[in-house]
Amino acid sequence: MNAYRDLRVAVLGCGSVGSQVARLILEEGDELAARVGARLTLVGIAVRDLDAPREADLPRELFTTDADRLVLGADVVVELMGGIEPARSLIVRALEGGADVVTANKALIAAHGPELRAASEQVGAQLSYEAAVAGAIPIIRPLEWSLAGDRITRVMGIVNGSTNYILDRMDRFGDTAEDAMRVAAELGFLEADPTLDVEGYDAAQKATILASIAFHTEVPVDKVHREGIREITAEQIETAKHAGSVIKLLAVAERLAASDGTPGVSARVYPALISRDHPLAAVHEGKNAVFVEAEAAGELMFYGAGAGGVETASAVLGDLVSAARRHVVGGPGMLGSNHAALPILPVGEVTTAYQVILEVRDQAGVLATIAGLLAQHGVSAESVEQSVPADAQGTASLVIGTHRAREADLAAMVDDLRASDVVTSVVSVLRREGNA
Amino acid sequence: MNAYRDLRVAVLGCGSVGSQVARLILEEGDELAARVGARLTLVGIAVRDLDAPREADLPRELFTTDADRLVLGADVVVELMGGIEPARSLIVRALEGGADVVTANKALIAAHGPELRAASEQVGAQLSYEAAVAGAIPIIRPLEWSLAGDRITRVMGIVNGSTNYILDRMDRFGDTAEDAMRVAAELGFLEADPTLDVEGYDAAQKATILASIAFHTEVPVDKVHREGIREITAEQIETAKHAGSVIKLLAVAERLAASDGTPGVSARVYPALISRDHPLAAVHEGKNAVFVEAEAAGELMFYGAGAGGVETASAVLGDLVSAARRHVVGGPGMLGSNHAALPILPVGEVTTAYQVILEVRDQAGVLATIAGLLAQHGVSAESVEQSVPADAQGTASLVIGTHRAREADLAAMVDDLRASDVVTSVVSVLRREGNA
Numbered sequence: 019m020n021a022y023r024d025l026r027v028a029v030l031g032c033g034s035v036g037s038q039v040a041r042l043i044l045e046e047g048d049e050l051a052a053r054v055g056a057r058l059t060l061v062g063i064a065v066r067d068l069d070a071p072r073e074a075d076l077p078r079e080l081f082t083t084d085a086d087r088l089v090l091g092a093d094v095v096v097e098l099m100g101g102i103e104p105a106r107s108l109i110v111r112a113l114e115g116g117a118d119v120v121t122a123n124k125a126l127i128a129a130h131g132p133e134l135r136a137a138s139e140q141v142g143a144q145l146s147y148e149a150a151v152a153g154a155i156p157i158i159r160p161l162e163w164s165l166a167g168d169r170i171t172r173v174m175g176i177v178n179g180s181t182n183y184i185l186d187r188m189d190r191f192g193d194t195a196e197d198a199m200r201v202a203a204e205l206g207f208l209e210a211d212p213t214l215d216v217e218g219y220d221a222a223q224k225a226t227i228l229a230s231i232a233f234h235t236e237v238p239v240d241k242v243h244r245e246g247i248r249e250i251t252a253e254q255i256e257t258a259k260h261a262g263s264v265i266k267l268l269a270v271a272e273r274l275a276a277s278d279g280t281p282g283v284s285a286r287v288y289p290a291l292i293s294r295d296h297p298l299a300a301v302h303e304g305k306n307a308v309f310v311e312a313e314a315a316g317e318l319m320f321y322g323a324g325a326g327g328v329e330t331a332s333a334v335l336g337d338l339v340s341a342a343r344r345h346v347v348g349g350p351g352m353l354g355s356n357h358a359a360l361p362i363l364p365v366g367e368v369t370t371a372y373q374v375i376l377e378v379r380d381q382a383g384v385l386a387t388i389a390g391l392l393a394q395h396g397v398s399a400e401s402v403e404q405s406v407p408a409d410a411q412g413t414a415s416l417v418i419g420t421h422r423a424r425e426a427d428l429a430a431m432v433d434d435l436r437a438s439d440v441v442t443s444v445v446s447v448l449r450r451e452g453n454a
Numbered sequence: 455m456n457a458y459r460d461l462r463v464a465v466l467g468c469g470s471v472g473s474q475v476a477r478l479i480l481e482e483g484d485e486l487a488a489r490v491g492a493r494l495t496l497v498g499i500a501v502r503d504l505d506a507p508r509e510a511d512l513p514r515e516l517f518t519t520d521a522d523r524l525v526l527g528a529d530v531v532v533e534l535m536g537g538i539e540p541a542r543s544l545i546v547r548a549l550e551g552g553a554d555v556v557t558a559n560k561a562l563i564a565a566h567g568p569e570l571r572a573a574s575e576q577v578g579a580q581l582s583y584e585a586a587v588a589g590a591i592p593i594i595r596p597l598e599w600s601l602a603g604d605r606i607t608r609v610m611g612i613v614n615g616s617t618n619y620i621l622d623r624m625d626r627f628g629d630t631a632e633d634a635m636r637v638a639a640e641l642g643f644l645e646a647d648p649t650l651d652v653e654g655y656d657a658a659q660k661a662t663i664l665a666s667i668a669f670h671t672e673v674p675v676d677k678v679h680r681e682g683i684r685e686i687t688a689e690q691i692e693t694a695k696h697a698g699s700v701i702k703l704l705a706v707a708e709r710l711a712a713s714d715g716t717p718g719v720s721a722r723v724y725p726a727l728i729s730r731d732h733p734l735a736a737v738h739e740g741k742n743a744v745f746v747e748a749e750a751a752g753e754l755m756f757y758g759a760g761a762g763g764v765e766t767a768s769a770v771l772g773d774l775v776s777a778a779r780r781h782v783v784g785g786p787g788m789l790g791s792n793h794a795a796l797p798i799l800p801v802g803e804v805t806t807a808y809q810v811i812l813e814v815r816d817q818a819g820v821l822a823t824i825a826g827l828l829a830q831h832g833v834s835a836e837s838v839e840q841s842v843p844a845d846a847q848g849t850a851s852l853v854i855g856t857h858r859a860r861e862a863d864l865a866a867m868v869d870d871l872r873a874s875d876v877v878t879s880v881v882s883v884l885r886r887e888g889n890a
Contacts, residue, residue, distance in 0.1 A: 026824065042750065050603060052793040053603075154754065156592075159600050160592040163595060163776055165777070166489050166490075166776065167486060167773065297736060297757060300736045303742075314764045315642055315759065316590060316764075316765055318590065318592070318756075318759075319756075323751065328752075329750060332604040333751070334603075335603020335750070338603055347785045350785065
């Protein structure tokens with residue numbers, strides 16, 4: 019084993035992922051050396067507090083609080099601190115020094131991906147971030163490389179485990195939203211402040227990264243249309259189940275043409291109905307999956323653990339081996355590519371289908387009024403179901419499934435339904451994806 | 455676009471995959487050039503018959519019958535002729551000439567993978583074959599690279615679309631085996647001679663390739679234990695359904711320890727029961743999927759089209775872009791690796807679980823006799839169900855689910871059951887995988 023040269027690896031951060039990465043580098047040294055063709059030497063782990071408890075048993079002498087110094091002289095820097103600063107500055111410094119960088123920091127890549135990719139390309143170093151989206155699931159590399167000769171048309175992902183856990187409990191055990199949230203929090207699926215997950219911010223960061231890679235276009239996170247699951251009720255889940263569907267929080271990135279014909283890209287996050295026959299419907303608990311449609315390959319799906327220290331560490335180590343191989347065989351790093359530079363279209367330009375549940379007056383001519391209103395907006399109904407008989411107040415419940423139409427038209431239609439005399443209440447509006 | 459240098463691409467074979475690959479190289483020239491950083495020039499397509507009809511409209515002047523000459527001077531050779539010779543010799547010649555080679559030829563890689571990998575490594579060229587297993591699904595690259603820092607313990611794939619189509623019809627529409635085969639043949643899912651599919655030869659070739667990559671060990675195809683679906687009956691499918699399971703033809707590659715503790719590898723193909731909760735159970739029609747278990751990453755699944763001209767062309771183009779990038783950026787090709795060189799264990803050493811259906815005499819003491827017989831072989835029953843009442847002949851039907859045990863012990867147990875006085879017939883013996 020002494021025939022191998024050494025590569026110096028610095029790890030920044032020692033939380034649940036960092037401690038597992040450090041442990042695996044130490045424990046799997048021989049195996050990694052055989053795969054890389056060089057020995058990976060862990061030169062240090064940068065932490066804020068030398069005495070904090072760690073999830074893995076790591077030699078104390080590896081810890082340092084001097085991250086700045088640690089990145090100097092490292093061949094590969096593995097950034098697992100999270101947050102924007104000082105992670106961003108340390109990565110830039112590492113790249114400028116010629117080191118390859120591996121990171122799992124989705125917030126950073128979503129916010130500063132273009133700048134960091136440019137920094138890596140300038141020096142011919144490699145920046146990789148497989149673990150930033152969907153944890154252990156290899157999705158970045160397949161999108162960038164395996165499908166490099168194809169044309170991706172659509173990416174639909176369940177990329178937030180916490181919200182999937184909540185929706186799955188509501189679907190499978192009939193939990194109320196409140197109960198499901200409580201259980202998710204108890205089991206550690208939710209942060210103390212669940213806003214990032216529940217409001218879709220986390221999924222939107224991942225949508226940015228997926229859209230950028232799939233469409234060779236920079237997609238800023240503030241251009242991602244975002245709706246969370248806060249409003250989803252047990253009744254909506256029940257109605258979905260009755261219709262053979264399930265509600266999932268989806269991150270959707272799509273290549274499409276605007277109404278004037280301009281090609282563009284849409285990225286959005288919202289809860290949507292998915293048919294139970296769709297592969298995404300079988301993604302339970304905290305699992306993640308990314309469903310990809312490409313012109314030649316057709317439909318593909320990538321499924322696995324979206325979070326967890328050791329699971330995410332697997333993706334980090336895959337990137338680490340790839341970066342280390344680059345040091346051994348030479349050549350510049352893999353290039354990101356924004357050559358397509360398509361415009362980012364607003365959600366109104368998207369073509370989608372709606373399920374609208376209305377409470378309407380139970381009187382003659384109501385259906386005709388509503389049908390006329392749909393027609394005004396160029397929306398056609400695929401199905402109309404009067405789901406419960408008229409109640410004592412003289413109202414009935416209508417479930418309308420529309421055909422696909424422009425989002426802007428669908429939204430205007432819903433506004434008009436809301437304002438209509440015959441509609442007493444708009445109970446639920448959900449998109450339908452994957453032919454739900 | 456003229457700033458790009460040219461890379462010479464030769465395509466060998468112009469069947470359903472070859473014609474799509476050639477078409478895409480021609481049609482997507484600008485897009486591919488942007489991703490590669492060089493223009494891919496299709497210098498020729500080697501065919502046997504210049505006048506045969508083609509699935510894509512391709513310029514006639516590209517066709518040649520002189521494959522030998524075509525590979526000389528090509529930067530990347532894409533072999534899509536199939537079969538062993540002349541494909542093998544042409545690939546060796548191309549690699550020796552320094553060209554990178556992309557192939558979808560599973561039979562060739564299964565039979566001559568080690569020799570061809572050695573030839574590519576000797577000259578630092580790249581040999582890639584993403585399309586050889588599971589068509590459009592990126593599985594080779596994720597196994598080789600994304601999981602390079604992890605330790606794969608098990609790979610279970612539905613890798614033959616024809617047999618999955620047949621089993622899926624039997625399960626979902628209640629077809630007899632005969633009817634399902636006839637429909638599969640009518641829809642083009644089966645070759646004129648269905649033996650390669652139905653007897654599991656095709657799946658065994660893919661198991662060889664998956665096992666070799668997952669475990670860094672050469673696994674010759676004749677060491678793959680192989681059972682096909684010829685014996686699967688509508689009754690077995692029905693019994694499986696009743697028990698919440700489905701029968702799938704699985705290619706399994708597993709890292710395990712022999713009974714004497716030796717670490718080794720098992721590769722096998724057989725129809726097995728899978729619980730309907732398992733992600734592989736939802737793989738319908740001719741789709742493929744590969745389920746991977748790794749120590750750190752946990753469970754992953756890769757799903758998509760396992761065959762089809764344009765779908766498979768997507769995987770070929772991904773490899774082509776990767777090979778072309780290597781020419782642009784320099785450096786040797788990706789190395790295969792057989793450094794682990796684990797022994798290949800016979801199927802008897804595998805630990806698995808059985809479902810055994812027996813017809814037994816309906817008399818006192820039968821259950822005790824059978825339980826005693828299981829115990830003799832160190833096999834314990836997880837469930838015993840008397841599934842139908844005794845019939846006029848005085849026999850009853852017993853469905854036994856065993857706990858996991860050594861295959862050799864299970865097989866000996868079945869032999870003894872067959873020989874037992876109280877057993878009138880062994881109706882069905884199936885493995886149970888994925889906690890079915």
